[in-house]
Amino acid sequence: MATAVGKKFPNLAVDAMNELGDTFKVNVLEEAQKNKKKVLLFWYPKDFTFVCPTELHAFQEALGEFEKRNTVVIGASCDTPEVHFAWLSTAKDNGGIEGITYPLLADSNRNLSEVLGILDIASETFNEETETYIKEGDNVTYRATYLIDEEGTVFHEGVNHMPVGRNVNEFLRLIDAYAHVQSHGEVCPANWEEGKEAMSPDAKGTAAYLAKN
Numbered sequence: 730m731a732t733a734v735g736k737k738f739p740n741l742a743v744d745a746m747n748e749l750g751d752t753f754k755v756n757v758l759e760e761a762q763k764n765k766k767k768v769l770l771f772w773y774p775k776d777f778t779f780v781c782p783t784e785l786h787a788f789q790e791a792l793g794e795f796e797k798r799n800t801v802v803i804g805a806s807c808d809t810p811e812v813h814f815a816w817l818s819t820a821k822d823n824g825g826i827e828g829i830t831y832p833l834l835a836d837s838n839r840n841l842s843e844v845l846g847i848l849d850i851a852s853e854t855f856n857e858e859t860e861t862y863i864k865e866g867d868n869v870t871y872r873a874t875y876l877i878d879e880e881g882t883v884f885h886e887g888v889n890h891m892p893v894g895r896n897v898n899e900f901l902r903l904i905d906a907y908a909h910v911q912s913h914g915e916v917c918p919a920n921w922e923e924g925k926e927a928m929s930p931d932a933k934g935t936a937a938y939l940a941k942n
Contacts, residue, residue: 802831
C-alpha cells in the first residue's frame with residue numbers, strides 16, 4: 730500500500746449524510762482547496778459497532794478545537810447513507826451517535842476507500858479438514874486518518890487495526906505542528922507542542938536544539 734503523504738488527496742465525490750437526514754456529495758479535496766481549510770478525515774469500520782461510537786463522540790467533543798484551527802472534521806465508513814442516519818438517530822446511551830454534527834461519508838461502493846488502500850478486503854482460504862473455503866475479512870475499512878492541508882495535500886496518514894481507538898488530541902497536536910511549519914518555516918522536534926521551541930531546518934538548528942534539550 731503506497732502512502733498518500735505528500736500527495737494530493739483523491740479527487741472523488743462521495744455520498745454523505747448529516748444529522749438532519751440530508752444526503753449530499755462531498756469531495757474532500759474540494760473541501761480543502763475551495764474553502765482554504767485543513768481537513769481531518771477519519772475512517773471507522775462500521776456503524777452500530779463498539780469502539781466506533783466512542784471515536785465519533787470524541788471527535789464531536791473536540792470539534793470546537795478543530796474549528797479554531799480552521800479544520801473541517803469528516804467521518805467515513807462503507808455504510809450506506811440510510812444506515813448512517815439510523816445510527817445518527819440512535820441515542821448515545823443506547824450505543825448511537827445522536828448529536829454528531831459533522832458529515833459522514835457513505836462510501837458504500839468503496840470507490841474512495843479502495844483508492845486509498847485501507848480496506849480489510851475479504852478473501853477466501855481453503856480449509857483442508859472441512860474441504861471448504863472460508864471467507865476472511867469483512868471488506869470494511871481500518872481506522873485510517875488523513876490530515877489534509879489547504880492545498881489538498883496529505884500531511885499525515887495513520888492506520889489503526891479495528892480494536893484500537895484513536896487519540897483525538899494527537900491530531901490537534903499534528904495540526905498545530907504543521908501550522909507552525911507553514912507559518913514559521915521551522916521544523917518541529919519529537920513531542921513538540923504549541924508554545925514549545927521548534928528548530929531551524931539545518932544541522933546548526935538541530936545541534937542548538939539538542940544542546941538545550
